Amino acid sequence: MTKKLKQILSLSTLFLLPAIVISFFQMDTTAEEIANISTSGKNYFEGKTIEWVTPFKEGGGSDTWARFNASFFQKHIPGNPAIVVNNIPGGGSIKGANLFAERVKPDGLMILGTSGTTQMPYLLDDPRVRYDYSKYKPIMAYPTGGVAYISPSIISEELANLKVNSVEEQTAKSVAIIKELLANKVALKYGSQGPTSLDLVTMYSFDLLNLDVQAVFGFRGRGAGRLAFERGEVKIDYQTSSAYLKNSVPLVESGEAIPLFSFGALDDNGNLIRDISFQNSPVGVFNGDTVRVNVPHFGEIYAALGYQQTGIEWDTWFAFMSAGFGGMKLLLTPKETPDEIVAEFHKGITAMKQDANYKKNKFKALGEYDQPIGKPADKIFDLATNVGKEEKAFMKNWLIEKYDLNLK
Amino acid sequence: MLDLVLNALTTLFSPDHFLYLVMGVLLGLIIGVFPGLGGIAGLSLLLPFLYGMDEVSALATLVGLVAVIPTSATFTSVLMGIPGSSSSQATVLDGFPLAKKGEASRALAAAFTSSLFGGLFGAIILTFFVQIARPIILLFGSAELFMLAIFGLSMVGSLSGKSIVKGVLACGFGLIVGSIGAAPATGEYRMVFGVDYLYDGLPLVVIALSIFAFPEISELFRKDEAIAESEGLGSGGWKVGMKDFLENKWLALRCASIGTIVGAIPGMGGSVVDWIAYGHVVQTSKDKSQFGKGDIRGVIAPESANNAKEGGALMPTLLFGIPGSGSMAVFLGGMVLIGIEAGPSMVTKDIQLTYTIIWSLAIANVLGAGLSLFLAGPISKLTQIKFSLLAPFMIMVISFAAFQATKDMMDLWMLLIFGIIGIFMKRFGWSRPAFLIGFVLATQAESYLNMSVQFYGWEMFLRPGVLIISVLSLISMYFSRKGTVDENAELMEKSRNDGLPLRPQLLFASFIFIFILISIFDGFKQSFLGGVFPLTIAIACLPFGAWLFWIFIKEKHGNPAIFDAEQVAEPDTFKSPWYEPILWIGGLYVLSVIIGFIPAVILFFILFLTLKGNTGWLQTALLTAGGIGVLLAFGYFLNLEFPQGLL
Numbered sequence A: 001m002t003k004k005l006k007q008i009l010s011l012s013t014l015f016l017l018p019a020i021v022i023s024f025f026q027m028d029t030t031a032e033e034i035a036n037i038s039t040s041g042k043n044y045f046e047g048k049t050i051e052w053v054t055p056f057k058e059g060g061g062s063d064t065w066a067r068f069n070a071s072f073f074q075k076h077i078p079g080n081p082a083i084v085v086n087n088i089p090g091g092g093s094i095k096g097a098n099l100f101a102e103r104v105k106p107d108g109l110m111i112l113g114t115s116g117t118t119q120m121p122y123l124l125d126d127p128r129v130r131y132d133y134s135k136y137k138p139i140m141a142y143p144t145g146g147v148a149y150i151s152p153s154i155i156s157e158e159l160a161n162l163k164v165n166s167v168e169e170q171t172a173k174s175v176a177i178i179k180e181l182l183a184n185k186v187a188l189k190y191g192s193q194g195p196t197s198l199d200l201v202t203m204y205s206f207d208l209l210n211l212d213v214q215a216v217f218g219f220r221g222r223g224a225g226r227l228a229f230e231r232g233e234v235k236i237d238y239q240t241s242s243a244y245l246k247n248s249v250p251l252v253e254s255g256e257a258i259p260l261f262s263f264g265a266l267d268d269n270g271n272l273i274r275d276i277s278f279q280n281s282p283v284g285v286f287n288g289d290t291v292r293v294n295v296p297h298f299g300e301i302y303a304a305l306g307y308q309q310t311g312i313e314w315d316t317w318f319a320f321m322s323a324g325f326g327g328m329k330l331l332l333t334p335k336e337t338p339d340e341i342v343a344e345f346h347k348g349i350t351a352m353k354q355d356a357n358y359k360k361n362k363f364k365a366l367g368e369y370d371q372p373i374g375k376p377a378d379k380i381f382d383l384a385t386n387v388g389k390e391e392k393a394f395m396k397n398w399l400i401e402k403y404d405l406n407l408k
Numbered sequence B: 001m002l003d004l005v006l007n008a009l010t011t012l013f014s015p016d017h018f019l020y021l022v023m024g025v026l027l028g029l030i031i032g033v034f035p036g037l038g039g040i041a042g043l044s045l046l047l048p049f050l051y052g053m054d055e056v057s058a059l060a061t062l063v064g065l066v067a068v069i070p071t072s073a074t075f076t077s078v079l080m081g082i083p084g085s086s087s088s089q090a091t092v093l094d095g096f097p098l099a100k101k102g103e104a105s106r107a108l109a110a111a112f113t114s115s116l117f118g119g120l121f122g123a124i125i126l127t128f129f130v131q132i133a134r135p136i137i138l139l140f141g142s143a144e145l146f147m148l149a150i151f152g153l154s155m156v157g158s159l160s161g162k163s164i165v166k167g168v169l170a171c172g173f174g175l176i177v178g179s180i181g182a183a184p185a186t187g188e189y190r191m192v193f194g195v196d197y198l199y200d201g202l203p204l205v206v207i208a209l210s211i212f213a214f215p216e217i218s219e220l221f222r223k224d225e226a227i228a229e230s231e232g233l234g235s236g237g238w239k240v241g242m243k244d245f246l247e248n249k250w251l252a253l254r255c256a257s258i259g260t261i262v263g264a265i266p267g268m269g270g271s272v273v274d275w276i277a278y279g280h281v282v283q284t285s286k287d288k289s290q291f292g293k294g295d296i297r298g299v300i301a302p303e304s305a306n307n308a309k310e311g312g313a314l315m316p317t318l319l320f321g322i323p324g325s326g327s328m329a330v331f332l333g334g335m336v337l338i339g340i341e342a343g344p345s346m347v348t349k350d351i352q353l354t355y356t357i358i359w360s361l362a363i364a365n366v367l368g369a370g371l372s373l374f375l376a377g378p379i380s381k382l383t384q385i386k387f388s389l390l391a392p393f394m395i396m397v398i399s400f401a402a403f404q405a406t407k408d409m410m411d412l413w414m415l416l417i418f419g420i421i422g423i424f425m426k427r428f429g430w431s432r433p434a435f436l437i438g439f440v441l442a443t444q445a446e447s448y449l450n451m452s453v454q455f456y457g458w459e460m461f462l463r464p465g466v467l468i469i470s471v472l473s474l475i476s477m478y479f480s481r482k483g484t485v486d487e488n489a490e491l492m493e494k495s496r497n498d499g500l501p502l503r504p505q506l507l508f509a510s511f512i513f514i515f516i517l518i519s520i521f522d523g524f525k526q527s528f529l530g531g532v533f534p535l536t537i538a539i540a541c542l543p544f545g546a547w548l549f550w551i552f553i554k555e556k557h558g559n560p561a562i563f564d565a566e567q568v569a570e571p572d573t574f575k576s577p578w579y580e581p582i583l584w585i586g587g588l589y590v591l592s593v594i595i596g597f598i599p600a601v602i603l604f605f606i607l608f609l610t611l612k613g614n615t616g617w618l619q620t621a622l623l624t625a626g627g628i629g630v631l632l633a634f635g636y637f638l639n640l641e642f643p644q645g646l647l
Helices: A002-035 A059-077 A091-103 A116-123 A165-185 A197-210 A222-231 A241-251 A298-304 A311-326 A339-354 A356-366 A375-384 A389-403 B002-013 B015-033 B039-050 B055-072 B076-080 B089-100 B104-129 B133-138 B142-154 B164-179 B194-198 B205-222 B234-247 B247-264 B270-283 B297-320 B326-337 B350-384 B386-406 B409-427 B432-462 B466-478 B489-495 B501-527 B526-553 B578-597 B597-611 B615-637
Strands: A049-054 A080-088 A110-114 A138-144 A148-152 A189-193 A212-216 A236-240 A260-261 A282-286 A289-292 A328-333
Touching: A002 B597, A002 B615, A049 A059, A059 A080, A059 A110, A059 A328, A059 A339, A059 B039, A059 B326, A080 B039, A080 B076, A091 A110, A091 A116, A091 B164, A091 B194, A091 B489, A091 B526, A110 B489, A116 A375, A138 A311, A138 A339, A138 A375, A148 A339, A165 A222, A165 A260, A165 A298, A165 A389, A165 B104, A165 B578, A189 A222, A189 A356, A189 B002, A189 B432, A197 A212, A197 A389, A212 B432, A222 A236, A222 B297, A222 B597, A236 A241, A241 A282, A260 A298, A260 B089, A260 B234, A289 B142, A289 B501, A298 B194, A311 A389, A328 A375, A339 A356, A356 B326, A389 B247, B002 B015, B002 B055, B002 B350, B015 B039, B015 B055, B015 B350, B039 B055, B039 B326, B055 B076, B055 B104, B055 B297, B055 B326, B055 B350, B076 B104, B076 B386, B089 B104, B089 B205, B089 B297, B089 B350, B104 B234, B104 B297, B133 B297, B142 B270, B142 B432, B142 B466, B142 B501, B164 B432, B164 B489, B164 B501, B194 B578, B205 B386, B205 B578, B234 B247, B247 B270, B247 B297, B270 B432, B270 B466, B297 B326, B297 B350, B350 B526, B386 B409, B386 B578, B386 B615, B409 B432, B409 B578, B432 B466, B432 B526, B501 B526, B578 B597, B597 B615
Parallel strands: A049 A080, A049 A110, A189 A212
Antiparallel strands: A110 A328, A138 A328, A148 A236, A148 A260, A282 A289
16 A cells, blocks of 8 residues: 555656646746836747637637637737637626636736627626626727618518619618508517627617517527528518628528618717618619618618607617627727737737738628727727616616516 | 539649648547547637638638548547537447447447448538528428427437336436526526526536446446457457448438438537437337347447538538538638638539538548548457556546536536436436437427417417428337337346335435426426426426336336346446445546646546556556646647636
8 A cells, every 4th residue: 555655646746746837937927027028128929828718609700700810910919929719608708708807817818809799788787797898998899780671571562672772762761661560560570699689789779660579589699590581480680790791682682681771880989870881782683783872870760760869769779889889899908908018919900900811801701890909999999888877777677678687 | 513513523632632631631530539529629720720721722621620520529439438529429329338349340330331421421412402402491490490309309219218207207307407597588597596607508518428428437437347348349340340331221321311401400400410310220120129238220320310410511501601510610610711601602603612512521521431440440449458547538538528518617517416317317227318318409499489489379380391290200209119229128127126125216216306396496486488398398297207206106116117227237246336436536526626627637547547547657657648648739739728726
């Protein structure tokens, strides 16, 4: 027995000692380096690994965003750090974001890529949320948009085939569609991922237009929702910009879908404008003639229906649209991260935008939108994560009344 | 069409493209061997290289990787009883008993030949149907998907064991466990007991490992012999295996068709396909006595289905941009990154790319199965090794695999808890396949039922597709009761049931019963839509539970519901008490929480090998270094995480 004990003790020492020594040395270097970051000539990120936490599954929109950027970050951030995309899905992204909040240090070595789905439960004070946007700052933002569309089968044929020649006419057509749906009291179903996902903005938008839309929950992803639309199970759907352009525009071309409105985009001052992503996409094919005009944004439709773009209902829409689409994806680091470290990221991002491969593939992978850094990113971050008390309370109340959902 | 097909083929066979395909296949094989690692891990390794590649090379690499993972996942399923991927669970049922008989090489050879056939079959179907598949796929609405889930559940009948009472209860238990977490219809949390981890439900990988692999490891641990109980066929078994395949070629064809169809339906998920194929072979075989004890047909059926599935799954992936399986989600992500958009254009202007993908799939299957077949003989020698030397590796592998599910320490605790449940299910003859099928189909059945009732109302049952699948389910149920798989049938026959103490069985049955009661209590706290599904299942289980207790109380010893493998086993079968493996594995996890997984595994290896394996200094050091080396290499190249300790 003593022989065995000796064997165990000595082998354990043999194996574990090097590990202890290595981990001891690793602990000290980082803290010291942050202190000397501006003085030492060496690139801060040289030989380091940056962990990009993605609180979503592999293969989805946020994952694609992360992986697309990661390869260019690796190439262009001074010192060429290895970028590792770490997917921690769960609880509609709450789990990964919570884990980030627990583990992150202000050293730039762990960054979080959030999405509108991460913002929503935070803004609604979901009790499971343990991350706090006020403790972070953006390295980069990535806005997106989306388009809601309907099936021509629920409206009259003349209206479906009504040819448009301009955005204004498309606006009038959308308004006519909505009026017809209201007049005929058409009840619609919408395939949703859940009331606290990004679908919240869509469902709230339908409600503001007084459309009778019942959400059917349990869809896993927007793709599943689109499939239900293609099968004819739901007659109204929305997709975010790149998914709309890739997979819904062919439906518009084949006469199986008519765009109703887009969610718009935010300009540098935070005003709602038409989304340039859709300016060249078809809104319909009329007698073999493909018409390409932009899709009117929700605000235009709302105003054309005679509603005021003021008051709590509108403000709430605007606040949650900004959080869900305007600032859809945010790349975050703790507030305390030294500006020098963020500057290294920015150097890399600026160089990335000049990369020929980036320019070539960006549209297909991410869409039309720019990925702002610096001031514009701060503005977007602010709009996306600071929703006023009243708007918050109004939305929570709406969720209780409409979906009996009480987030406590 | 033919010129397009040939054109794609010649492009692919140009030397550099072909080299990329081979690279993808090799990577896929290596990653697939490790349970729990799928295409996702491979993709993260590949991505940096995908940039700068031309479209064809990049696609070839991606397809090569994705296509062969179900092929090499078979190694652990057959040799160690560890389900290597979500679509090779059913392979374990007969593959592992064959390995125990010393016929591992035969089982592997039959499996790989079937994989090869299934993969090619899927690719051929894809070639002819990809252009006309869209309207067919769109026929499967939520109502049809719900009925398909019911069809999947009808397979339980053939797999529930001799005792129908326990089979139904095991399936119901699986359905309830599967409905833990957010309700699909309302998002309410069911049976989460305040544990954050349970919000998304239990991961399939963890459940599959704990229900199948854990009890086997525990049993081998206690027997402490080699996995193969006899010399069996040795390494010449591969010829026998290939002959087995040829003798069952029509079976393989049927199962490959099942695999392709199930794969092509978006929303079905790959994890039921092997069960449907397995259920099918049991139902259609005259002699069912050997199923579950090492019938080669039980290997051929799921293996021809799971590789064919990938071909089928490519259809919704390419046509709609909606992944037909987990690995397809990764494939789709990879496509986006190289700038290819899946969607309707894949059958119009990008048809050339589609055929490149199809041919890559076919060739990858040939390469993957060929290489695996070549390795089957030598690798199956692993089953001749004394188990105490193999055990630390297997325990490390299942823990690591489980941890990859959600990268949470809870993965390991759940593996332990359900592992213990698995041990008792095996010991008392509760059908583990029935439990797993229930678990896999719970969410699907519930969410599609909810959707279709809202979309169609009760008229959903009048839809032609629903009627057809209903008839199929009824036929399947009829056939299933004509004979069922029971891994314990032999033991049961020779067992001397009279006078056995019933208390251990009674305790376990009570545990299941209490669990069901808790779920009823929990169900009543939810809103109607949130609670109706688990409530219905649980209440339906109650009479079966009462029936089981009645059998126990009346001590009806002839009834197959009464069974205890432990007490009827030959004396001296087990060299250590039942709780010893649990203590070792639990100890490893406790240690991981304190000092981190890697150091804990090092200590575990040294302690286990010295104390249980009686190995000397050098051997202990080498085996430990080997185990840790593999773990660290995988961790480093695939950027995987390990549980961190408190220190």
